[in-house]
Amino acid sequence: MKKIDLYDHPLSGNCYKVRLLLNQLNIKFNSIIIDVFKGQNREKFFKEINPAMKIPVLDDEGFVINESNAILIYLAEKYPSNFIPKALKERAELFSWLLYNKTSVDPFLAKARAIKKFFPSDKQNLSELALLQKEGHKALELIDKHLVNKNFFLTNYSIADISMYPYIKLSYEGEIELKNYKNILKWIENIEKTSDFVTIY
Numbered sequence: 224m225k226k227i228d229l230y231d232h233p234l235s236g237n238c239y240k241v242r243l244l245l246n247q248l249n250i251k252f253n254s255i256i257i258d259v260f261k262g263q264n265r266e267k268f269f270k271e272i273n274p275a276m277k278i279p280v281l282d283d284e285g286f287v288i289n290e291s292n293a294i295l296i297y298l299a300e301k302y303p304s305n306f307i308p309k310a311l312k313e314r315a316e317l318f319s320w321l322l323y324n325k326t327s328v329d330p331f332l333a334k335a336r337a338i339k340k341f342f343p344s345d346k347q348n349l350s351e352l353a354l355l356q357k358e359g360h361k362a363l364e365l366i367d368k369h370l371v372n373k374n375f376f377l378t379n380y381s382i383a384d385i386s387m388y389p390y391i392k393l394s395y396e397g398e399i400e401l402k403n404y405k406n407i408l409k410w411i412e413n414i415e416k417t418s419d420f421v422t423i424y
C-alpha cells in the first residue's frame with residue numbers, strides 16, 4: 224500500500240499548495256499536523272525530517288522533500304499530468320514564475336499576512352508591514368499586467384497558478400486589497416473553477 228505523508232498545517236498557504244495539487248491529482252495522502260504555533264517544527268523529531276524546520280514536507284514512501292514549490296515540481300513530474308508543461312521554453316517560463324513566486328511574491332504577501340493575522344497588536348511592526356505591502360503591490364501590479372487576456376500564468380492551468388494562488392488569495396489578511404487588479408480577480412475565479420479544487424479555508 225503506497226503511503227504519502229504531508230507534514231502540514233491548515234493555516235499554512237505553502238502547505239495548501241501541496242494539498243491542492245495532491246487533491247487535483249487524485250492522490251490520497253496522510254496529513255500530519257505540525258503545530259508551528261507551539262514550536263513543534265523546532266522539536267528534535269521534526270528537525271530530523273527537515274533541518275530547515277519548516278512545513279510543508281512530503282514523505283513519499285521514504286523519499287523526503289521540502290520547499291513547497293519543489294514539492295509541486297516533484298509531484299507534477301512523478302504523476303503524468305498537464306500541471307507541468309512538456310515543451311522546453313514553456314517549462315522555462317514555469318520555473319521563472321515559481322522562482323518569482325518565492326523571491327518576490329510570497330515573502331511579502333505571506334509576511335504581511337502573518338503580521339496582521341498571527342502577531343499580537345503590540346508585536347506588529349507597522350513600518351515593516353508598510354514596506355511589505357508596498358513590495359507586495361509591486362508584484363501584484365506586474366502579475367496583473369501579465370494576466371491581461373490570459374486565463375492562467377501559462378497557456379494552461381499549471382503549478383505556476385497553484386504556487387501563486389494561496390498568498391494572493393489571502394492577501395487581504397495582510398491588508399493588501401486586490402480590488403484594482405481586475406485580471407488577478409478573474410484569474411482567481413478561473414482557478415476556483417478548476418476540477419477538484421479545494422477551498423483554502
Ligand SMILES: N[C@@H](CCC(=O)N[C@@H](CS)C(=O)NCC(=O)O)C(=O)O
Nearest residue numbers: 235236237259277278279290291292
Ligand atoms: N520556502 C518555504 C517556506 C516554508 C514556510 O515558511 N513554512 C512556514 C509555514 S507556511 C513554517 O514552517 N513556519 C514555521 C517557522 O518558520 O517557524 C516553502 O515554500 O515551503
